[in-house]
Amino acid sequence: EPEVTQTPSHQVTQMGQEVILRCVPISNHLYFYWYRQILGQKVEFLVSFYNNEISEKSEIFDDQFSVERPDGSNFTLKIRSTKLEDSAMYFCASSRSGIQETQYFGPGTRLLVL
């Protein structure tokens, strides 16, 4: 059964550094998402991406964040100049369409900013 994969599973970085989180969505899916979960808090929507552009983003997704689909298989989340409060589990998800479709999640990347 196809699944969403994410790398790395864990990342530790220093405050102010840039990190790139990588995701490989399910191959025939067209919509891609990033969510995050700060320890002890709810899973929060960050951004959705379709047809090579952002279709929706939350208030959290400010200029510090960017997403890209650099090739036909990868979907990346870049965090520039990381802050302590960026420490969280980051989940990638994908779906065939954006309406009422099931979103399939990857196992997550745990980011720790020191």
Added chain:
Amino acid sequence: AQSVTQLDSHVSVSEGTPVLLRCNYSSSYSPSLFWYVQHPNKGLQLLLKYTSAATLVKGINGFEAEFKKSETSFHLTKPSAHMSDAAEYFCVVSVYEANAGGTSYGKLTFGQGTILTVHP
């Protein structure tokens, strides 16, 4: 705006007894509702979803949920708990809406999660 409230942060049951995980939602439009489960060190796995068809939805591993519009609820149940059901469960709502702020393409809004413990 949409929101989800899971009424219990922790539920503890004995193996073989029924499971009830409670969820209430708020939505301005007709919602799609989901239950996801997360086992330790695993990704979020879909248990079941409601998308305006039958109000009683059956999912994997014997779970089911009933959409009650009058009560704005979508509680998750299972007749008999198994040790392998121990995990964290998330109730999730999604709404497709076009409004002054733009079109929502189905972003998911999560509840805070319910940790289910199953005792032998």
